[in-house]
Amino acid sequence: MPKGLVVYDSATGNTEKMAMAISRGMKKAGLTVEVKRVKDASLDDLIDANAIVLGSPTYFANVSNKMKRFIDKSIKIYPDKLKNKVGAVFTSSEGVGSEMTLLSLIVAMLLHRMVIIGHQSGDFGAISFKEPDNNCVAECEAFGERIADFTKVIASR
Ligand SMILES: Cc1cc2nc3c(=O)[nH]c(=O)nc-3n(C[C@H](O)[C@H](O)[C@H](O)COP(=O)(O)O)c2cc1C
Secondary structure: OOEEEEEEOOOOOHHHHHHHHHHHHHHHOOOEEEEEEHHHOOHHHHHHOOEEEEEEEOEOOEOOHHHHHHHHHHHHHOOOOOOOOEEEEEEEEOOOOHHHHHHHHHHHHHHOOOEEOOOOOOOOOEEEEOOOOHHHHHHHHHHHHHHHHHHHHHHOO
């Protein structure tokens, strides 16, 4: 069974709630899934996963420093250890700069030669404004299912 890994940072719980919802969707669609706070995630976790989903709160229209440090650590496994793995991203903000955060995460994944799955709505990834409401949680679950569906196809090639 393909493996999904959701790695997130969250100071006040909003991004965490999205991480849990996305992982539920991924499990529902048949992946085994690990969810880790970024401080607990390792490069081996990334290498072991078929799909890597990264989430960060938006801080000054970018990722948090904990997430940036984790991404910078991944230079040790650059350029090809994550090649052709599935990637997807999410963020929580108060409304300004979410897309820039998502793009920062996506650009790092593209540099790692990963295959990016965008959000079903056409957004670059899942976005919540402050605490995710029920609608956002349902969208995150559906996003998780979408990520898992593509992961199963890519992992079987
Ligand atoms: C240092 C800092 C910078 C922030 N910068 C932004 C920002 O640029 N745009 C925005 O909309 N919200 C900004 N916020 C608000 C957070 O993105 C928002 O509260 C988010 O929901 C927090 O997610 P969390 O509960 O997962 O920590 C900032 C918060 C902090 C603490």
